[in-house]
Amino acid sequence: MFYEHTIELFKKRGVQLEEIAEIVYNLQQPYHPGLTLDECLESVQTVLKKREVQHAVITGVSLDQLAEQKILPEPFQTIMELDEPLYGVDEVLALSIINVYGTIGLTSFGYLDKNKQGVLTRLNNHDEEIHVFLDDIIAGIAAAAAARIAHKYPNIERYFTDRKRDRHGSN
Amino acid sequence: MFYEHTIELFKKRGVQLEEIAEIVYNLQQPYHPGLTLDECLESVQTVLKKREVQHAVITGVSLDQLAEQKILPEPFQTIMELDEPLYGVDEVLALSIINVYGTIGLTSFGYLDKNKQGVLTRLNNHDEEIHVFLDDIIAGIAAAAAARIAHKYPNIERYFTDRKRDRHGSN
Amino acid sequence: MFYEHTIELFKKRGVQLEEIAEIVYNLQQPYHPGLTLDECLESVQTVLKKREVQHAVITGVSLDQLAEQKILPEPFQTIMELDEPLYGVDEVLALSIINVYGTIGLTSFGYLDKNKQGVLTRLNNHDEEIHVFLDDIIAGIAAAAAARIAHKYPNIERYFTDRKRDRHGSN
Amino acid sequence: MFYEHTIELFKKRGVQLEEIAEIVYNLQQPYHPGLTLDECLESVQTVLKKREVQHAVITGVSLDQLAEQKILPEPFQTIMELDEPLYGVDEVLALSIINVYGTIGLTSFGYLDKNKQGVLTRLNNHDEEIHVFLDDIIAGIAAAAAARIAHKYPNIERYFTDRKRDRHGSN
Numbered sequence: 196m197f198y199e200h201t202i203e204l205f206k207k208r209g210v211q212l213e214e215i216a217e218i219v220y221n222l223q224q225p226y227h228p229g230l231t232l233d234e235c236l237e238s239v240q241t242v243l244k245k246r247e248v249q250h251a252v253i254t255g256v257s258l259d260q261l262a263e264q265k266i267l268p269e270p271f272q273t274i275m276e277l278d279e280p281l282y283g284v285d286e287v288l289a290l291s292i293i294n295v296y297g298t299i300g301l302t303s304f305g306y307l308d309k310n311k312q313g314v315l316t317r318l319n320n321h322d323e324e325i326h327v328f329l330d331d332i333i334a335g336i337a338a339a340a341a342a343r344i345a346h347k348y349p350n351i352e353r354y355f356t357d358r359k360r361d362r363h364g365s366n
Numbered sequence: 367m368f369y370e371h372t373i374e375l376f377k378k379r380g381v382q383l384e385e386i387a388e389i390v391y392n393l394q395q396p397y398h399p400g401l402t403l404d405e406c407l408e409s410v411q412t413v414l415k416k417r418e419v420q421h422a423v424i425t426g427v428s429l430d431q432l433a434e435q436k437i438l439p440e441p442f443q444t445i446m447e448l449d450e451p452l453y454g455v456d457e458v459l460a461l462s463i464i465n466v467y468g469t470i471g472l473t474s475f476g477y478l479d480k481n482k483q484g485v486l487t488r489l490n491n492h493d494e495e496i497h498v499f500l501d502d503i504i505a506g507i508a509a510a511a512a513a514r515i516a517h518k519y520p521n522i523e524r525y526f527t528d529r530k531r532d533r534h535g536s537n
Numbered sequence: 538m539f540y541e542h543t544i545e546l547f548k549k550r551g552v553q554l555e556e557i558a559e560i561v562y563n564l565q566q567p568y569h570p571g572l573t574l575d576e577c578l579e580s581v582q583t584v585l586k587k588r589e590v591q592h593a594v595i596t597g598v599s600l601d602q603l604a605e606q607k608i609l610p611e612p613f614q615t616i617m618e619l620d621e622p623l624y625g626v627d628e629v630l631a632l633s634i635i636n637v638y639g640t641i642g643l644t645s646f647g648y649l650d651k652n653k654q655g656v657l658t659r660l661n662n663h664d665e666e667i668h669v670f671l672d673d674i675i676a677g678i679a680a681a682a683a684a685r686i687a688h689k690y691p692n693i694e695r696y697f698t699d700r701k702r703d704r705h706g707s708n
Numbered sequence: 709m710f711y712e713h714t715i716e717l718f719k720k721r722g723v724q725l726e727e728i729a730e731i732v733y734n735l736q737q738p739y740h741p742g743l744t745l746d747e748c749l750e751s752v753q754t755v756l757k758k759r760e761v762q763h764a765v766i767t768g769v770s771l772d773q774l775a776e777q778k779i780l781p782e783p784f785q786t787i788m789e790l791d792e793p794l795y796g797v798d799e800v801l802a803l804s805i806i807n808v809y810g811t812i813g814l815t816s817f818g819y820l821d822k823n824k825q826g827v828l829t830r831l832n833n834h835d836e837e838i839h840v841f842l843d844d845i846i847a848g849i850a851a852a853a854a855a856r857i858a859h860k861y862p863n864i865e866r867y868f869t870d871r872k873r874d875r876h877g878s879n
Contacts, residue, residue, distance in 0.1 A: 196691070197783060246688060246794055247639040250787075254797045257784045258767075266779060270710060271770045274763075281520055281759055284767045284801065286469040291800045294636035297589040298454040298461060305476010346588060349452055349538070367862070368612060417623055417859060418810040421616075425600075425626045428613045437608060441539060442599045445592075452588055455596045458633045459626065465807035468760040517759060520709070623862055625811040632811060640799040647818010691794055 197249040204256050208329055214314040215239045218337040221312060222303050223344050230344070238340040245295050248336065251288045255328030262325040278327050285328045289335030293342070300335075300342035307334040368420040375427050379500055385485040386410045389508040392483060393474050394515050401515070409511040416466050419507065422459045426499030433496040446498050456499045460506030464513070471506075471513035478505040539591040546598050550671055556656035557581045560679040563654060564645050565686050572686070580682040587637050590678065593630045597670030604667040617669050627670045631677030635684070642677075642684035649676040710762040717769050721842055727827040728752045731850040734825060735816050736857050743857070751853040758808050761849065764801045768841030775838040788840050798841045802848030806855070813848075813855035820847040 202212065216236035224230050242248055261267050262275035274282050293300040308331070311319060315333060318326040373383065387407035395401050413419055432438050433446035445453050464471040479502070482490060486504060489497040544554065558578035566572050584590055603609050604617035616624050635642040650673070653661060657675060660668040715725065729749035737743050755761055774780050775788035787795050806813040821844070824832060828846060831839040 200783060245639075246691075247796060250795050250797055251800075253784050253787070254771075257781050258771075260781060261774065261779075266774075268770050268773060270713060271766050274766070281468075281470060281517060282763050283469040283760060283804070284763055286472050287764075287800060287804045288797065290469060290472065291636075291640060291796070294633075295639070297587075297637070298457040298633060299452060301457050301461065301472065302476045302479040305473045305478075306480040307476075308473040309477040346452060349588075371612065416810075417862075418625060421624050421626055422629075424613050424616070428610050429596075429600075431610060432603065432608075437603075439599050439602060441542060442595050445595070453592050454589060454633070455592055455630065458593075458629060462625070462629045462807075462811060465804075466810070468758075468808070469804060520759075623812060623859060628811040628814050632814065640796040640803060641794060643799050643803065643814065644818045644821040647815045647820075648822040649818075650815040651819040688794060 196246065197253060198244050201243055201249045201252045204252060208256060208259070208326070210314055210318075210329070210333065212236060212239050212243075215333055215337050215340070218307065218312050218315070218333075219340045219344070222307075222337065222341040227344065227348055234344070235340065238343050239336060241343065242292075242295070242336050242339045247295055248292050248339070251292050251335075252332055255285065255288050255332050259325050259328050262327070263323075275325055275327050278325075282327070285331040288328060289331040292332065292335035293338050296339045296342040296346065299345060300338035303338040303341050304334050307337060367417065368424060369415055372414055372420045372423050375423060379427060379430070379497070381485055381489075381500070381504065383407060383410050383414075386504055386508050386511070389478065389483050389486070389504075390511045390515070393478075393508065393512040398515065398519055405515070406511065409514050410507060412514065413463070413466070413507050413510045418466055419463050419510070422463050422506075423503055426456065426459050426503050430496050430499050433498070434494075446496055449496075449498050453498070456502040459499060460502040463503065463506035464509050467510045467513040467517065470516060471509035474509040474512050475505050478508060538588065539595060540586055543585055543591045543594045546594060550598060550601070550668070552656055552660075552671070552675065554578060554581050554585075557675055557679050557682070560649065560654050560657070560675075561682045561686070564649075564679065564683040569686065569690055576686065577682065580685050581678060584634070584637070584678050584681045584685065589637055590634050590681070593634050593677075594674055597627065597630050597674050601667050601670050604669065605665075617667055620667075620669050624669070627673040630670060631673040634674065634677035635680050638681045638684040638688065641687060642680035645680040645683050646676050649679060709759065710766060711757055714756055714762045714765050717765060721769060721772070721839070723827055723831075723842070723846065725749060725752050725756075728846055728850050728853070731820065731825050731828070731846075732853045732857070735820075735850065735854040740857065740861055747857070748853065751856050752849060755805075755808070755849050755852045755856065760808055761805050761852070764805050764848075765845055768798065768801050768845050772838050772841050775840065776836075788838055791838075791840050795840070798844040801841060802844040805845065805848035806851050809852045809855040809859065812858060813851035816851035816854050817847050820850060 205212065213232075213236060216232055216239050219235040219238060220230065220232050223235070258267070258275065262272060265272060267275060289304060293304055307315065315330055318330045318333070376383065384403075384407060387403055387410050390406040390409060391401065391403050394406070429438070429446065433443060436443060438446060460475060464475055478486060486501055489501045489504070547554065555574075555578060558574055558581050561577040561580060562572065562574050565577070585594075600609070600617065604614060607614060609617060631646060635646055649657060657672055660672045660675070718725065726745075726749060729745055729752050732748040732751060733743065733745050736748070771780070771788065775785060778785060780788060802817060806817055820828060828843055831843045831846070
């Protein structure tokens, strides 16, 4: 319903779906050598068609925008400007995105949060813009899209890996 | 209530609380230079005093043990022996541990799952033993204990870091 | 993959999918007057096709069975026999089922847990059998199947209700 | 840190902590005959001292206020005005509150959401005000405070009840 709107929101905030697809590719390619960027993009698009995900994007990006406009009530405005490290609502929202494809996406999410890649690094290097929610949302969408691919190739994945820990990386 | 029993269970499975404390130390020391191993151990012990955590440990370790004894009903026995990569109940249990100290522990959990440290590596290199649940449980406890420390030093943390992403790493 | 096996497990434990469909019908019919039992059954079947759900069913029902056979290690065996009220792993598993269709199923789950209907009452009146996990799993599946129907009829639902609280009931 | 501010926010939105304590009392009194309203109030206050809970309150109430001021970007403004039934971010936030005291609070939350009591009914009968988040937040806090009491009296609870289902109701 809000699929087109969600993609518009990402564009407005400087994020192309192709960039999210690249993160998915980097996460999954080691486990599925034949994986293409197009498949990753399609997986990202499918995740974005879920209403739960659209609502999370609309809520989180709105909060980022309102913080940039400096119209959030205090102390919320300051929490957002400081990107207060103990504020966890951004992770809570991201978790609701990941859960749509099961908990196996949790690992990728934590990994992305520590080892920022591509668009995630860029979002964190802006001084004027506020992306408290957007970066976690993108990491959550990438983790969910990667989990979706892992679910699609259960046997291939098992074939190429010997131990769960490795395979787990594929989630 | 089951605090002593939980520690016994860990010992039986070859895990010392000090080893979990070391993971916590490695996660948090960069953000709290004065942090000691003792404080980390105390944080691990506090996490283990939560009933929710004890129940998760008892359930998960029991399943690992029953799988080693080969008495789980099929196909559950095979799922456990293969450490089936798409099986996510171990992460679900770990998540219930992390949540006790808020979602900021999610990041550390995912990170530990990808970059095994100390005891986590050892648990994954045994061929005879089954630790499908134990490794996620330990990562969950370490993540929760680290989150607890981050919550205890909100100002120090904010002082030493400039950007949330860095600080976030401390969770 | 384990779809047929999951249905077999339910039968073995005395549960017909039609009984779960009835719960779904009772939850959703007030909001969708034209809803049929067949649609509810189809929704239950779709939920059961999710790998995440199959894994939760296999894990939980195995634990119930092992407790009936009295072969769980202590104190887990006693926790299961007492149906220890503060043991929350059964809810944790159920939550992982509900999350597959988003958080709007949370409400129905809590409601079903308090106001047992049909098969849920029967499961709670057996003295010999242990259904610590099964009843929460069934409530979780019914809540997810109901949420799925609510998601399918977004406009109808909005049309027939005036306030979210009422509508919310439909989740 | 934001404890006083959180209580101020509730007052501003017309909610007294005593009203939340009453819900807790109604949930738990059947299982703990000696329970007092004061103990329930103290439990509510303890829940409100958790940073995770304060952040959820600040975020949710801010969104309610911004919606009343009609300054949320579209389509978010309309979603909030309609109290769109399929919007689940309010439940996601409430869940992060409940989780602080473990999953046993899930049941009470769902129950409260269906059988509104006291302040929850009042919040739902206003036409001018928007309480999309506030009612779920209050139900979440009451469920967490009730779970906290259940955790404090594990034996009493077990003593007064025969079957988990009943006892479960106490969570």
